[in-house]
Structures are given as C-alpha cells and as structure tokens.
Amino acid sequence: MISYQKGDICDVSIGVIAHCANCFCTMGAGVALSLKRKFPQCFLADIKTVTGDKTKLGYFSKSVGDPTIYNLYGQYYYGSYRGNSPLDYKALNQALLLMSEDLRIQNYQGKVYLPRLGAGLAGGKWNLIEPMIKYHLRNFDTVIVDLK
Numbered sequence: 001m002i003s004y005q006k007g008d009i010c011d012v013s014i015g016v017i018a019h020c021a022n023c024f025c026t027m028g029a030g031v032a033l034s035l036k037r038k039f040p041q042c043f044l045a046d047i048k049t050v051t052g053d054k055t056k057l058g059y060f061s062k063s064v065g066d067p068t069i070y071n072l073y074g075q076y077y078y079g080s081y082r083g084n085s086p087l088d089y090k091a092l093n094q095a096l097l098l099m100s101e102d103l104r105i106q107n108y109q110g111k112v113y114l115p116r117l118g119a120g121l122a123g124g125k126w127n128l129i130e131p132m133i134k135y136h137l138r139n140f141d142t143v144i145v146d147l148k
Helices: 030-038 040-047 089-105 126-136
Strands: 002-006 016-021 060-063 068-073 111-114 141-146
Touching: 002 126, 016 030, 016 089, 030 040, 040 060, 040 068, 060 089, 068 089, 089 126
Parallel strands: 002 141, 016 068, 016 111, 111 141
Antiparallel strands: 060 068
C-alpha cells in the first residue's frame, strides 16, 4: 500500500527511509544532502563503499537504527551528465527489489518512507518510477513524502 503525505522526510524518526544515491559517495545536494546532515550515519554507510564503483548500481548500503536508511544506488553520476538524466531505471528497480527482500528477511512490519526517489535531481520520470515502488514494496506500508 502506498500513501502520500506532505512534509520533510528528515522529520521521520522511526522506521525506514530510502532514497536514490549516486556511486560517488557525495550526498551533496537534494534529499541526500538533507539526510546526510540530519542522519550522518547514512553518509558513513555510503563512504564505506568504493567511490565511483559502477558495480554498486542496483544495490544499496544502509545504516541501521532509528530510522534505518537505505542508500539505493540508482544513478552512477550526479547532476545532469551531458544533458541526460543520470537515473538508471534498471538499477533503481533492482535496488528496490533487493531492499524489499532485505526488509522481508528481517520481517519488517513498520513504515517505509520515500521521497519521489529518482524523480528529483536524478531526472527520472515519476510515472515510470512509481510502478516500481508499488510492485516491490506492495507488502509494506509505504509513504511517499512530498515537500510541503
């Protein structure tokens, strides 16, 4: 089930947050920067991975706690690259699949909070991303948090 609410995803204090990340361990803009500032543990999880490693695409790193934060590697570059969206839909789809499997293995019962991941600075189209979320997170109480 997916619901939508207005607010700031950084106000979430319990549950799971997931966002779209690049492979360069920057977290220097948008939702990623806000999460890095509020929850530095998610950045620490990111920098434990290899900077610029293209094999991270489709996978995730995570910080465990309240909240647990998944850095979903759905883009290689950050910002617009040669005028193109850096979002890799296939990678984001796989990262969502792996996150849902990780949550299922943990028997996770709480809420999963997402921004419109991949549809902001990554340049993806929400009408292509939303069905991925609905499919992979169909067994979780998922909340899309839109800025006020």
